[in-house]
Amino acid sequence: MLTDHDAQALLNAHHPDPFAVLGLHADADGRLWVRALLPGATAVEVVAVATGQRVATLSARADMPLFEGLVPRRKLRFDYRLRITWDHGGSSLLADPYAIGPLLGDADLHYFAEGSHLRPFEMLGALPMTLGEGPHALAGTRFAVWAPDARRVSVVGDFNAWDGRRHPMRARGSSGVWELFIPAAGVGDRYKFEILGAAGQVLPLKADPYARAAELRPGTASIIAPLPQRRERAPERRVADTRGQPISVYELHAGSWRRHPDGRWHDWDELAAALPAYVAGLGFTHVELLPISEHPFDGSWGYQTLGLYAPTARFGGPEAFQRFVDACHAHGLGVVLDWVPAHFPTDAHGLAQFDGSALYEYADPREGFHRDWNTLIYNFGRREVANFLVGSALYWVERYGIDGLRVDAVASMLYRDYSRPAGEWVPNVHGGRENLEAIALLRRTAEVLGQEAPGALLFAEESTAFPQVSAPTFAGGLGFHYKWNMGWMHDTLAYLREDPVNRRWHHDKMSFGLVYAFSEHFVLALSHDEVVHGKGSLLTKMPGDAWQQAANLRAYYGFMWGHPGKKLLFMGQEFGQPSEWNHDAELPWGLLGQPRHAGIQRCVADLNRLYRDEPALHALDCDGAGFEWLLVDARELSVFAWVRRDGQGREAIVVCNFTPVPRPGFRLGVPAGAGAWREALNSDAAVYGGSNQGNGGQTLVVQAEPATGRGQSITLTLPPLATLILLPA
Structure with missing residues (x-):
């Protein structure tokens, strides 16, 4: 019989080794005993699996739900079940967990x-x-x-x-x-x-x-859910993600893209029926989802996650999410997930003090508490925590066929003094500010994905000048494929906010990005962060009346799609949403009934198609050989012009006029080679809601007349607040 000490420890759930006393055991004389702790049971019998016969009846200890008994006439271990009668009147025939040996190798x-x-x-x-x-x-x-x-x-x-x-x-x-x-x-x-x-x-x-x-x-x-099967990435998806291919990303929040009239979310299957076709129809190459891993608070948009392996239940189960991914792939779209390995919320049911100690987080709050978000920072240097995080990255790519991860808040991971005053952070072992453990984690993630899921992309949301973010780890880099160009976004939006009459004084904000454009492999990102927290929408950042705001936005999109770098645009901005993004409501789809907003949407779609179809606009997005200024110092006119190349002889010219003054007869020096150019896109076209000034239908013949530093030139009309993209005629 079990000692009273062991019995009491089991009853109080304090026993250090329940397998030593529960289940099937032999005593000193070789007799077999079975013990089971079964609160709520009134009777327990032992049934041999081989015969289906009862071989023993277990007795309850006084005032305890602990049942034990001798198995007569047996000396060898055997497979058995427990037939349990419960105090509510039902019965069960169950296997005994404590008769099963270790399963983990x-x-x-x-x-x-x-x-x-x-x-x-x-x-x-x-x-x-x-x-x-x-x-x-x-x-x-x-x-x-x-x-x-x-x-x-x-x-x-x-x-x-x-x-x-x-x-x-x-x-x-x-x-x-x-x-x-x-x-x-x-x-x-x-x-x-x-x-x-x-x-x-x-x-x-x-x-x-x-x-x-x-x-x-x-x-x-x-x-409890099955482990998803491995998903092989199709060869065409691997090709679609190589650096020389066009990448244009539609960033979205699944909970507020569409909603039912009563405010309910669309589930994954409803989203799969509508979203991939819409996004692919606009010419985007990828969908990027704000974090869809399980999280407790809607208002965090998923960025305070506690379920790095679980698709959120808000939109259905894991199988439904897999169907959504498959639907995106069927429409030729890659799927990118926002992934948050930087920090986690303090909710009691989560990772905080998981086993009564600082397990997943740094113990010292100078390392382990994030002031900006009131969250906890992962202990990147603990091997098991790093394994947890790297495993999560591989899990989404390998088990759901995800095409890439956008890693959130990388800057906060890289620096120990991130958002901390002097004296309130812990230096690294060398006395520096870099978080060496986080750097090692990011490199390890890149290497594991490169080895186990070749072709999967890593994007860094990184806002500092940390070197070689998008360089391979063997060359000393972090191993990301792309870095968001936060500086470009801040500078160009600051320029566009200015009244056109003042833009001459801020001309360098539009050209400065080319000073460092090829120091990393960049994504030009106009993300959700630019349309929340009182920042308004992209449309309302533009100056002027309603017509001028729309024209400015279309011209800006033309500038962006013609500029070196991959593209990303947050949902709603493709049709000029005038209100700030609200995560608790769907996008204002009714605006598409208005020509101005429908025109912005059509302009974005045409920019995407031109970007995808014309190698000169994407093949050397990350290479200085693919770009050359044609006109960069025309600050009094607020005009910019440049040529894009694919390295195989294809060229495209981009010309931007950021004033409301049309400029007919504008002479622009062009590269030698093409004898004539044609207007492939004009953001001022009538179909986009513009004034329809420009060069549509005209052949712009190259003339042997020097202009803007070139020995040959073309004469064209620059529409007001517009971007032109020209291709060889």
Whole structure:
């Protein structure tokens, strides 16, 4: 019989090794005993699987839901089930979790502990599985969680009345990992972990860091879900993401692109039925989703996530999200996810003080607390935490076929003094401000994706002058493929806000970006950050009356699409949304009934198509050989002109007039080569809502007359507040 001390420890859920006393055990005389802790049970029998016969009846200890009994006439271990009669009158025939040995391999535990496990999501979390084969195969779920400072970890959920005494887990030595196979648990069941911290305190129930699905907020439980199958990336998708290809990204927030009349979100299947066709129809090459990993607060837009492996339940289950990704691919669109490895919120059910200690976060608040967002910063130097983060990046790409990740808040990761006053940050081991552990994590992420998911892209939202963000790791870089060009965005928007009469004094803001345009591989991003928090919309940043605002915006888009660098535009700005983005409402789609807004949308679509179809506009987006100024110093006129090249003989000319003054008979020096040029796009065209001034239908013959530093030139009309793109005639 079990000692009173062990029995009381089990009842209080404080026993250090439940597998040592529960399940099937032999005593000193070789007799077999079965013990089970089953709160809510009134009777328990042991049934041999081989025969289906009862072989023992277990007795309850006085005043305890602890059942134990001798199995007569048996000396060898055998497979059995427990027939349980419950106090509510029902009965169950269940396998005993404590009769099942360890399932996690020593190699998995070793690689996880050293931070080199490529796929920790295959070993940790809740994995539905079947043990054995044939009629006696046992279906259930293997749970595993990392909690090295815990004194006890139990799985609680729908399958055990959320009772932490029922399923305490097995500690796997020094790895800090706990595991348990529960036959009664299956796909769709909710669960959490009940953890007894090192100080003897029972912590708030914790969601699974590796959960693949979760409850819709305000619920916080994890949900058992299958491990998605690997998705092979189609060859055409790999080609679509190479540097010489056009990349034009439509950034969107899934919860506010479309909504039902009653305010409900569209689910993934409803989005799949409409969004890919819309985005592809506008000529974009990629969709970028603001974070869709599970998060507790709508107002964070997903940037304060607690479920780095779980698509949010707001729009449906993991399978529905996979169908959405497949629908995007079917329309030729790549899918990019915003991914947030920088920080996480402090919600009690999440990662904060996960096992009663600073496990996922830095312990010192000078390192581990983010002042700007009131969040916690991952301990990038802890091997298991780095493994958790790198594994998440690979998970989305490998298991959902995601084409790229946009890494949020990279600047806050790179610097230990980010947004911290002097004396309130901890230097690195060399006394510097760089976070060497975060730098190593980012490089490791790039290397793992490059090795395991070749062709998948990494975009950095990085706002500082940190060197070589988009250089490969073997050359000393961070390994990103592209970096958002935040400086270009700030400078050009500052210029466009100026009244045209004042733009001559700010001329360099439009040209300065070319000083450093090829120091990194850049994305020109007009993102959600520019249309929130009182910043208004892109349209309302433009000066003048309604016509001039629209003309300025179209001219700016022409400047952007003709400028070196890949493109990104946030939803709603493609048709000139006048209001600031509201994450609680859908876009104002009714505006498309107005010619001015429909014209802006058509202009964006035509810019995308021209950008995609004309190699000169994209092939050397990241190479200085693809760009040359034709006119950069015409500040009194607020006119810019340049040539784009593809390196194979193709050329395009971009000319911008940022004043409302039309300029007929404007002579512009052009490269030698083409004998004539034609107007391929005019942002002032009538179909876009413009005044229809320009050179439509005319052949602009090159003349042997010097102009603007060239030996040959063309004469053309520059429309007011407009961008022209010319191609050889």
